[in-house]
Amino acid sequence: MTPNLQELLTTILNSLIDLCRCDGGAVYVLRQKPNGTQVLTFEAMVTRSKGLQSVPKKVQRMEFKVDEFTIVGKTAKTRRFVNQTFTDHIEVLDYKTRNLLSGPLLTPRGELVGVVQLINKGAVPGKPEQTVEFDAHDESLFRSVAGHAALAIENSFLLQEQEGLLQGFVDAFVTAVEARDPVTSGHSKRVADLSMELAYAVNRETTGALAAIKFSDEQLREIQYSAMLHDIGKVSVNESVLNKEKKLYAHELDQIRLRLELIKSQLRYADTQASSIDIRRQLVRLEKAWTEINIANEPTVLPEDVSVALSELGKFQLQLTESETLPLLTEDEIKRLSIKRGSLTDAERREIEKHVTFTYEILRKIPWSRGLRDVPKIAYCHHERMDGSGYPQRLRLDEIPMQGRLMAICDIYDALTADDRPYKRALSHQRAIEIIEMDVKAQKLDQNLFRCFLDSKSYEIVRKISAKGKKAA
Numbered sequence: 001m002t003p004n005l006q007e008l009l010t011t012i013l014n015s016l017i018d019l020c021r022c023d024g025g026a027v028y029v030l031r032q033k034p035n036g037t038q039v040l041t042f043e044a045m046v047t048r049s050k051g052l053q054s055v056p057k058k059v060q061r062m063e064f065k066v067d068e069f070t071i072v073g074k075t076a077k078t079r080r081f082v083n084q085t086f087t088d089h090i091e092v093l094d095y096k097t098r099n100l101l102s103g104p105l106l107t108p109r110g111e112l113v114g115v116v117q118l119i120n121k122g123a124v125p126g127k128p129e130q131t132v133e134f135d136a137h138d139e140s141l142f143r144s145v146a147g148h149a150a151l152a153i154e155n156s157f158l159l160q161e162q163e164g165l166l167q168g169f170v171d172a173f174v175t176a177v178e179a180r181d182p183v184t185s186g187h188s189k190r191v192a193d194l195s196m197e198l199a200y201a202v203n204r205e206t207t208g209a210l211a212a213i214k215f216s217d218e219q220l221r222e223i224q225y226s227a228m229l230h231d232i233g234k235v236s237v238n239e240s241v242l243n244k245e246k247k248l249y250a251h252e253l254d255q256i257r258l259r260l261e262l263i264k265s266q267l268r269y270a271d272t273q274a275s276s277i278d279i280r281r282q283l284v285r286l287e288k289a290w291t292e293i294n295i296a297n298e299p300t301v302l303p304e305d306v307s308v309a310l311s312e313l314g315k316f317q318l319q320l321t322e323s324e325t326l327p328l329l330t331e332d333e334i335k336r337l338s339i340k341r342g343s344l345t346d347a348e349r350r351e352i353e354k355h356v357t358f359t360y361e362i363l364r365k366i367p368w369s370r371g372l373r374d375v376p377k378i379a380y381c382h383h384e385r386m387d388g389s390g391y392p393q394r395l396r397l398d399e400i401p402m403q404g405r406l407m408a409i410c411d412i413y414d415a416l417t418a419d420d421r422p423y424k425r426a427l428s429h430q431r432a433i434e435i436i437e438m439d440v441k442a443q444k445l446d447q448n449l450f451r452c453f454l455d456s457k458s459y460e461i462v463r464k465i466s467a468k469g470k471k472a473a
């Protein structure tokens with residue numbers, strides 16, 4: 001239960017104690033356990049003669065069944081007042097209870113949410129045995145105040161349910177998106193864990209540029225949801241582009257292979273008809289072609305000699321008819337195989353970059369509660385860079401919120417170190433840090449946040465969680 005609810009219930013309990021003139025009391029909340037059974041647990045406790053204003057640790061985990069065997073259980077079961085005076089006294093927690101009024105907490109819809117007990121009416125400091133019985137007037141006072149306590153508990157449950165529902169939707173949404181892009185699965189959760197770890201580290205800073213920044217609980221939740229959902233827009237990106245591992249797709253490569261074999265067959269046939277040095281030279285040249293094409297197809301840096309080979313191979317033609325020919329490599333294929341680094345053309349890169357705008361468009365349609373209203377804006381910034389070289393808004397410096405800058409570092413770190421992409425080897429922690437450091441030096445990423453990321457070892461959270469997961473598996 002939230003501390004706010006405990007504070008509120010303690011205040012309400014104190015009002016009841018004042019009104020009924022007793023020494024103390026307790027509020028129990030009815031909860032459902034995972035196995036479906038209902039139990040009552042302490043949520044607030046006051047004993048004025050002992051100066052107690054909260055539930056002592058040793059009884060915090062105590063549970064009472066809804067049955068006739070305890071007064072609190074009986075009150076919950078019958079939903080009626082139990083007004084009892086003990087001929088001697090009963091002693092619980094080193095405290096002598098001489099009389100007690102126990103009443104149900106019912107919401108306006110008649111739902112039981114807890115029980116309140118008031119104890120030792122009329123007790124005065126120094127003379128605890130001087131008590132008087134609770135009466136019908138106390139019960140009516142109880143009824144007038146108990147409704148507030150019942151509503152407070154119900155609201156708190158509703159908020160918890162709402163939060164659980166939102167978390168459930170977010171998890172389901174992320175699972176659906178990552179199912180389309182299985183090789184990056186787990187990325188969103190890891191970026192959220194890293195971002196939260198870094199945000200906590202920022203909150204702990206006491207000196208330097210970040211000392212003045214203190215993320216509130218709501219802002220921390222906002223960071224968590226923004227990070228979980230930052231790549232949600234990938235749901236709108238063409239799946240083949242999203243999962244593209246090499247410069248050409250497999251079916252395109254198959255067609256090139258077919259053209260190559262046909263050209264070689266035609267050359268061999270021509271050689272049998274009228275052998276020439278030129279034909280044999282061409283056949284020798286084509287021996288290496290398949291290997292060269294495959295090297296060029298890799299997303300790694302394109303070797304200079306392979307780049308030259310591509311333009312040579314572009315000259316080979318397959319004779320379809322007397323007047324029609326088909327090149328071994330089309331202009332478009334040569335252009336794509338000539339990409340200097342990576343597997344994407346400019347158009348494909350732009351297509352993938354659109355995921356950020358899609359993320360924003362999707363998230364801003366959600367009616368976020370007040371405390372989470374900046375989730376779309378923060379997620380929208382995860383590819384922005386402080387020198388204006390990011391996308392899609394090309395924001396600069398302070399135009400990028402601190403939460404967005406924080407997430408950018410965590411997003412890059414995970415993309416570089418994740419070992420879940422078959423076509424891209426995971427970089428070591430040290431190499432990833434060196435690469436991020438280059439961006440920090442180029443004033444693309446926030447240097448203070450990066451320093452905090454290193455000093456606090458926020459990055460270790462990913463290893464800790466994955467080690468835990470492996471242990472549990």
Ligand SMILES: [Fe+2]
Binds near residue numbers: 230231355382383
């Ligand atoms: Fe992204």
Ligand SMILES: [Fe+2]
Binds near residue numbers: 187230231411
């Ligand atoms: Fe990302």
